[in-house]
Amino acid sequence: MYDLKALYEATSVENACALRIEHPEAQIVAGGTDVFVQMREGKRAGKELISIQTLDELRGVTIDADENIRIGSMTSFSHITRDPIIQQYLGVLGEAVDMVGGPQIRNAGTIGGNTCNGVTSADSASTLHAYEAIIELTGVHGRRYLPIKDFYIKAGTVDIRADEGEIQTAILIPKTSYDNTKGFYIKYAMRNAMDIATTGCSVNCRLSPDKSTFERVRIAYGVAGPVPMRAPSAEQAANGMPVTQETVDAFAKAVLQDIHPRDSWRASKAFREHIAVELARRCLTESVKRCGGEINGTV
């Protein structure tokens, strides 16, 4: 039994936008794996909900006319993991969302919900940041596109304009970001399932044709700050540099210039920083291997 005032079921995206204007206080619910937990805890007790659960038009992964990978916001984690397009071009995202909760949560939870929550620990978020994802928002006045780093405003808050009836409808990965790259994600948590990341690190890289140079490296973290974040100093330390252990080490150490984790009962700042550096090193090393490269002669 949930303490909710009303539940409005959207019949289309257009209808969902209209419902948002009609019920400005209402909370959007997608998979429900967070919203209903919060309601049970009394955090959203007595609130109205707008469900977009039945909007199948928001489900699925496609490649659009501009060769962007388009992930519908209602696509579940388990769908993403098993999707052939994801497996071919963006395997690391499929692996990352396969670490969310347990199987039931992954069947119900959606990538849209994962990002709209605005939480730093979301398993999809660091990989989406590292691939410079574009968020598609649809409102009563049409569509709006935002780089993911601008979508996140602060912990728990994202740029969705309720007064324009907006809902998130898709996440796009530009071809320039995913083309010819391989990535690796490590979720560092206190157990191997049913957990939230203490720190999550997602790296991807593109090597020169002879595999000797990092043409382009991207790294992003969850739980290294209040929102998911890239580590530009680290990227700079690796971009254009030779594929060597020195580069990998410099890249990993440079992370500390960018991240600012905090002390909490869950983990100390010193511990999170130590782990963040080690994860950067391991994620880049694994990404190089997946690109078919070698570091200092070791495959």
Place this chain on the structure above:
Amino acid sequence: MSIVGRSEVRVDAFDKATGRTKYYDDLAPKDALLVRVMHATIAHGYVRSVDTSAALQIPGVVKIITCFDVPDIPFPTAGHPWSMDPSHQDVADRLLLNRHVRYYGDDICAVIAEHEVAAAQAIRAIRVEYEELPFVLDVQKAMEDGAPQLHEKYKNNILNHTSIRNGDYAAASQEEGLIRVEGWYETPTVQHCHIENHGCFCYEENGRLVVTSSTQIPHIVRRVVGQALGRPWGDIRVIKPYIGGGFGDKQDALYEPLCAFCCTQVGGRAVKLDCSREETFVSCRVRHAIRSHIISYLRPDGTFAARKLECFSNQGAYASHGHGVVAKGMGAFPQQYPCPNVECDCYTVFTNKPAAGAMRGYGIPQAMWANESHIDECAKAVGMDPMAFRSKNLMPVGFTDGFSKNVNYFDTYNQCMQKGAAFIDYENKRRAYANQTGPVRRGIGLAAFWYNTAVFPISLETSSNRMQLNLDGTVTMQCGETEIGQGADTAYAQMTAEVLGLKSYRDVHVVSCQDTDITPTGLGAYASRQTYVAGFSIRQTGLLLKEKILKYAQEITRQAPYNMDIEDGNIVRMTDGKVLMSLSELAMTAQYNPVHSEHITAESTYTIRNNAYSFGCTFAEVEVDIPLCKVKLLNIINVHDCGKLINPALAEAQVHGGMSMGIGYGLSEQLLFDEKTGRPLNNNLLDYKLSTFMDHPDLEAEFVENAEPTSAFGTKALGEPPACSPAPAIRNAIYHATGVAFRQAPITPHILFAGFKEAGLIRD
């Protein structure tokens, strides 16, 4: 062919696997009102006032009981047998609701409502004014002069302090050439995490209160509800249906007294109280966190000259099982590794934390963490292999404990260690993993454990049993030793069928549900006593029933009872093996005999005045990723000597469950509290890191079957022992891999980070 000793399918397997089994919540009347408890949001102080006016306006709220409305009758909650000696009775320090708040989460109000939304809204609407007092969470700080006092009667918060003095520790430690090994060992507050949270419902019937509860101890709960409400015990009827585990948490009266009281406040209407998982962590019971200090004086040959132990047990806010837990752990110390000169002291101390009660192992997992960690440090100090050191020092064959009269009849420890070592390839790996230097290192470790079955001679051990021969030749059996998920009913069915000579354990109908109006009085499930203790009354009652059956058979068959027996469900003349009649024919004839009708039943009580050691060990192999501060458990095996196995498959399952609990204890589980407010931080299954099967390797369970001579079926404790040694075995494997002596459980990545930094294995 013997029915005992076979891996039979559980009697309740089909219903449990198909979801048909009825638990308390399935049985509650549909119109039951809901009781929801309001918990204090301060760690220590007094409730000055409660304003319920707004809450009472909420539609669906029926009544609100506050801490000012309950009777002033302090009652005990521990699931111990009643003692006729007042000085041995449990501490009565509970009220139904408390004005004196002693921990963050203490019960201060109860809302009775038509549905859970109204109850939740009411709790948010109740206004409480507190007078706050300073609080204390640390067990040794609570003992200091001037520390906040929780209970008036207990100065310095010390609930109890007991000691052991053997020989002369002070003099013996002066011997020349001794090596001193000293350490402080710490275990965490953990919770049982049984899959079914506690809950109960109560209604009034003909002036009596009928309580159906998720409990391990229905007969004891009847007594406690009577005590708490100030009513004759016979006014209370307690029913225990199937329950989803307990692990000792439900070896306490939990919310049954409050639920029963609420029922009386709404005219006897049915009321139901369900604990949420968050409440279960804080407001039921937890395992005592125990800090132990051990000093050993060793001779270079690896023998002990003198040993000293001090234990500080964190009781939390209320006495519950109290001092018995740490006292049991202390009792193991001079027995497990006998040494002529021993000095032990243990203290149980109140703090402003959730009340600690019984939990699987009852002080022994804490004691084994300290002692078995320390033993590896002793072995290292004298340059001996840890297994060889144990073999040299563990309790020898023939050892007799003066208090319990327990005898170590067999070379169990060595037999178990040899089996474990062979499985895990101990010697080769021990050598192979010496002197590693890389970032990822492997290690192998072991820990032995001491345990004894049941509670004799500290408390009463008794078991009662009733059997009835049914008209189809099957037998219905009832006892007070409860099925709580461990498989007791199946073991009972096998034992009953065995004694009576039935064809199959399926010919025994064990009445799983205990009802204090019907079930022979018993004490419930605890202390790993079920098969051992119930076994005595099953054999005794079975023999009585058999005697009655054969006596009636004599009337029909004209054969002498001593020439007859029951085999495969038939009355057989033993002199020539002739089948005289089936049990069904006998039962039908007896029941419908127009001249001498008899329904054949037997009932008896057996008072058990024995106890039995139950020993074993764990071997663990780990891989430690030093830079990532992660431990991967690669292999783990438990080896147990619990006597003869009644049902090997169930025994193995029991061991697997205990190992899982031990893995969490060693590596991840810990209930945390905010130092500034005393608030629990992680009382949910996300933040409290119960290990998942993704955190387990395959769990290996093996047995050494030395038939226990004192036992009715050669069996002894297996319920709790599996949880006693995995944690220190894992710890010792990490010690072997890295050389770092971690002494605080659980060994989380945070603990590893601090330890590796201190040891110079991690540098910035």
